[in-house]
Amino acid sequence: MVELIKMTTPAQRRRALKEAGFNTFLLKSEDVYIDLLTDSGTNAMSDQQWSGMMLGDEAYAGSKNFYHLEKVIQEVYGYKYLVPTHQGRGAENILSQIMIKKGDIVPGNMYFTTTRLHQELAGGTFVDVIIDDAHDSTSEHPFKGDIDLGKVESLIKKHGPKKIPYICVATTVNMAGGQPISLKNLKELRKLTKKHGIKIMLDMTRIAENAYFIQQREKGYEKKSVREIVREICDQTDGATMSGKKDACVNIGGFLALNDWDSFEEARNMVVVYEGLHTYGGMAGRDMEALAIGLLESVHDDHMRARVGQVAYLGNQMMEYGIPIVQPIGGHGIFVDAKRFLPHLTQDQFPAQTLAAEIYLDAGIRTMERGIVSAGRKPNGENYYPKLELVRFTLPRRVYTQAHMDVIAESAARVLDRRDKIKGMKMVYEPKYLRFFQARFEVL
């Protein structure tokens, strides 16, 4: 689908931003020229997916689109059982509730906003076990999503394996800049966790992008297809939560996939409370059909090369302008290091939130804060202070052209030129959960 684009004037953008409390999540889409807020549900569906939408079997129970989706998931990922959900966080809620007990520890390769919140609401404590390189925006480690096995071992020693229901492994790691985990690391983790009877649950939101990086960077995988690598990743794990809105290019949808019958039975029972019947889980039949087709398309090598290649094109442009970005360039967007971009601001002055607002003011390009605002507060009320303070320029799949990329890089370069004049912000409204979505700010 294509849309007419709308240009705005600087005065219009100033007004829109003020009305939005300097939070790009609160801008109206009409006031945005190029929308890089997220790659979630904003992708262009293919001809095949749109045709699939016409084949929706909207029976309340036992829709044939559910069985198609189940078959695709079994074939592509190898998981036995499917619990459909309305999107990724629906699956996170169910997984957290059935697996986590009060006082449990849930290690993961860096937090993700909704994932960690569901773990905490279930009574668990998230512990970051990603390698230290991931928190350093200048480290060029090819697999910054890797897990530090030493950190996992010391958690097991400290708390005992019974307190660790599973390790949550993200492919790719969103908050680290779309960075992949290597199969070597995942296999070592599997060996370690097996010894202690600890499960591995994937957050496989961008697993195809992770697999593409493995094909490009990891020894022994050069000749394997993205699809084969995806399968090998899943084979190291016990189940997964999935947001269909990224890799699979649908506007809405997700699922929980499991290999263990008992957990599946519990999840399938719980899905009827929160999502819908176990054969639709909050999706229409047509949504499930488009998701099934999108999952198959996501593991095509050529599609992945075009997708990740466009992100790399933008990243290289930005680096030529001297814009400090997270390296290596990740899979779904460019993450600008706001601490290095605005070195005169302290973290309490919200450098990434400020930079996202300034980027919008320059040319109507909408990006997102991934720093202290997104990190939120601990259950005891203290702020998290993440090392990374980033602005995410996320590229929707199959939506923008290379010319758009040039406009984006030029705009960011203009903001860099006038960075000394940029002042920080203060938060004037803070919601209790996932504050980044609705918080409001004022310029200092």
Ligand SMILES: *Cc1c(COP(=O)(O)O)cnc(C)c1O
């Ligand atoms: C988007 C996302 C989720 C949550 O999925 P939704 O479909 O937005 O609910 C979970 N984990 C990661 C890494 C994501 O990017």
